[in-house]
Amino acid sequence: MNDDPYAQYGFTKDALIEAVRLGEGRFTKRELAKALKLKGDQRSGLKLALRELEDGGEIRKNEQKAYELADQLPTVTVVEVIDRDVDGEFICQPVKPELQGPKIILKPGERTRGPAAGIGDKVLARLTPMTGEDGYEASVIKKLGQSAHKILCVLRDNTRGPARLVPVDRRSRHELVPARGETGKAEDGDLVVVRIASERRHGLKTALIDEVIGRADSARAGSIIAMAEHGVPDGFLDSELKQVDAIKPVTMGDREDLRDIPLVTIDPVDARDHDDAVWAAPDDDPKNKDGWIVMVAIADVAAYVTADSPLDKGARARGVSVYLPDRVVPMLPERLSNDLCSLREGEERPCLAVRMVFDRNGNQIGHRFIRGWMRSAAKLAYEDAQAAIDGAGTGKAETLLEDVLKPLWGAYETLRQARKRREPLEIDAPERKVIVGEDGRVQGVRLRERFDAHKLIEEMMIQANVAAATALEAKNTPLIYRIHDEPGSEKLDNLADFLPHVGLKWTRGERPTAARFNTLLKASQPTDHYETVNEVVLRSQSQAVYDTDNIGHFGLNLAKYAHFTSPIRRYADLTVHRALIRAYNLGSDGQSDSERSQLQRIAEDTTQNERRAMAAERDATDRFIAAWLADRVGTEFAGRITGVTRFGLFVRLHETGADGLCPVSRLGQEYYVHDETAHALVGQSSGGRYRLGMAVTVRLDEATPVTGGLLFDILTPPEPGKPLKGHGRPRDKYERRGSPRAKKHNARRKR
Structure with a gap:
């Protein structure tokens, strides 16, 4: 008897995977059906x-909607030469971000017509799996020329020799030397953008200085470096600014008049743009007893940013606004983001609103989208709204308590009951905010407080997003969804392997659900491992993306979800607005045929732009905190181990949330073995261990603002344990970095 679940359809799992492999990323569902000779x-x-x-993570769909094996790269693809390894071999990475990950080495002795490929070059390469180890060898088919590969460095004068260019990326291992005549372009301590001038197998590479972007020791260098390093666009093209200057404010026209409805904005106290407003009231329909009406009004960006205009093209290229500790890099010019498209208190503004109806159990039973004309009744901070509800209100919030705030909280209480039944993923991940003064210097780091006021706005925005996706599906209108896949099998296996080490378990084979993760988190709450389990569960999750193919949102436990509520700062939301305008005949400035045909590409580009923004925000925060801690070198801090690798331990400080590294070479004379399953470094002789989640005291040994790097010495002794069996002294001369043998080897290489 054939136990293959697909045999009933005329093919086997092995046959399907083999067809995907042979297709080399070119076979869509239709081609696979032909290859398997399937009918009907x-x-x-x-x-x-x-x-x-x-x-299950065994295959993936590429940008051409064709299928390929998840653990294999295409036979032929374009790669970029990005670095050399310790043995002098070229390291490559695919140009397409979705293919990046596996190790790729340029095949030794590869030559092309003309100069050999070097760092910064792109080549069309044939990839072959390496024998006996993970990764690929790349054979050059055709050299495609010098890429736009640039490196951000600090110029450092060297009194005993030529100047040096020190990369600001902490992962970069090699300094550069300015090419002849280049040092006159910058001064010691300048941040410079460089590109490789010449490539050598041994010795330092030379580089050309393309641009000086500031001083490495300036107070705001953290943001300048992060933006340059990640390619965050700054400023606007002349064509965009010209279009902005020519814009005339929209008039009411035939929009629905919402000015009598006391919509309010509730935002952070320092918010400068206000793109959403809310209002709620009991439903007076006798058929919906104890039900609620909730209205969410969003700034009508589509009224000003027309398809294929300079502003539209610029917004699409940026994708999102970027929020750095000392500044916001907006997706739209300030006249739009902080003025015409900001729902300012007491000022009339165009909006796209959704009127939602909820029953007594918090279920959304109806919605209607409105091209409206509104006037915000008040601009409130989260703290003010919450204080009024808690009986300590003052000013505007207290004035609006009975007629506006209490109905909002009444509706939220009903929605919260529905949320509990839905059981979205409830990971406890505290956020910290870096406080920067007007001079650009850090004044402190504080934990972001989270009130019911935050949760109220969050849940009402979620419901508006659900309504948008549902409404567009009802009209068969193409749209960009916000999707979140369930965790892959490999991540779940890692989770299941780790949990027994903290007295918990995860049953393999059962489909993961948000509710299962919540049960696990609740079980860990009374223990010392709660923060650790939250960290591990968070790392097990997939990343949310934008896509035109809906698979639902795992984390929110929603079948339909599309971003609708922030078109000022997210381009995907603007596409949803235009789709709604077209689908419901709300104006002539809706989704165009051209935009409709490009939605998948827009979704992919916006996902990449969002990732770029997140990386820049994270790195800028690290650099600002490192600058703040630079004066506290030698100070002891309490922290927790948040990462365990073979080369050291990552520790997060309780006070600031800053992450730093304690290299394995600083753990004493004993050799430590990396136990991947237990997420621990284990002493080879004593069995003492440093494990994920362990509370430790560290001394700050080094803080480098230009890279954001922190180095710690761990003062807490390891927890007692038993040595791992079968782990003798390693013979690999590279395995223990910091050992006498490794230092001797590295010194010999430098000579």
Whole structure:
């Protein structure tokens, strides 16, 4: 008897995977059906099988909507030469971000017509799996020329020799030397953008200085470096500014008049733009007893940013606004983001609103989208709204308590009951805010407080996003969804392997659900491992993305979800607004045929722009905190181990949330073995261990603002334990960095 679940459809799992492999990323569902010679109902089985293999992380869909094996790279692809390894071999990475990850080495002795490929070059390469180890060898088919690969460095004068260019990326291992005549372009301590001038197998590479972008010791260098390093666009093109200057404010026209509805904005106290307003009231429909009406009004950006205009193209290229500790890099010019498209208190503004109806159990039973004309009744901070509800209100918040705030909280209480039944993922991940003064210097780091006022706005925005996706599906209108896949099998296996070490378990084979993760988090709450389990569960999750193919949102436990509520700062939301305008005949400035045909590309670009913004925000925060801690070198701090690798321990400080590294070479004379399953470094002789989540005291040994790097010495002794079996002294001369043998080897290489 054949136990293959797909045999009933006329093919086996092995046959399907082999067809995907042979397709080399070119076979869509239709080509796979042809390869397997499927007909009629068998094709529906193929759709089911592909979805299951994709959910299980065995295959993936590329940008051409074709399938490829998740653990294999295409046979032929374009790669960029990005570095040399310790043995002098070239390291490459695919140009396409979704293919990056596996190790790729340029095949030794590869030559092309003309100069050999070097760092910064792009080549069309044939990839072959390496024998006996993970990764690929790249054979050059054709050199495509010098890429736009640039490096951000600090120029450092050297009194005993030529100047040096020190990369600001803490992962970069090699300094550069300015090419002849280049040092006159900058001064000692300047931040400079450089590109490789010449490539050598041994010795330092030379570089050309393309641009001086500031001083490395300036108070705001953290943001300048992060923006340059990640390619965050800053400023606007002349064509965009010209269009902004020519804009005339929208008039009411035939929009629905919402000015009598006391919509209010509730935002952080330092917010400068206000793109959403809310209002709620009991439903007076006798058929919906104890139900609620909730209205969410969003700034009508589509009224000003027309399709394919300079502003539209610029917003699409930026994708999102970027929020750095000392500044905001907006997606739209200030006249729009802080004026015409900001729902300012007492000022009339165009909006796109959704009027939602909820029953007594918090279920959304109806909605209607409105092209409206509104006037915000008040601008409130979260703290003010919460204080009024808690009986300590003052000013505007107290004045609006009975007629506006209490109905909002009444509706939220009903929505919260529905949220509890839905059981979205409830990871406890505290956020910290870096406080920067007007001079650009850090004044402190504080934990972001989270009130019910925050949760109220969050839940009402979620419900508006659900309504947008539902409404567009009802009209068969293409749209960009916000999707979040369930965790892959490999991440779940890692989670299941780790949990027994903290007295918990995860049953393999059962489908993951948000509720299962919540049960696990609740079980860990009374223990010392709560923060650790939260960290591990968070790392097990997939990243949310934008896509035109809806698979639902795992974390929110929603079947339909599309971003609608922030078109000032997210381009995906603007596309949803335009889709709604077209689908419901709300104006002539809706989704164009051209935009409709490009939605998938827009979704992919916006996802990448969002990742770019997140990386820049994270790195800028690290640099600002490192600058703040630079004066406290030698100070002891309480922290917790948040990462364990073979080369050291990552520690997060309780006071600031800053992350730093304690290299394994600083753990004493004993050799430590990395136990991947237990997420621990274990002493080879004593069995003493440093494990993930362990509370430790550290001394700050080094803080480098230009890279954001922190180095710690751990003062807490390891926890007692037993040595790992089968782990003798390693013979690999590279394995223990910091050992006498490794230092001797590195010194010999430098000579």
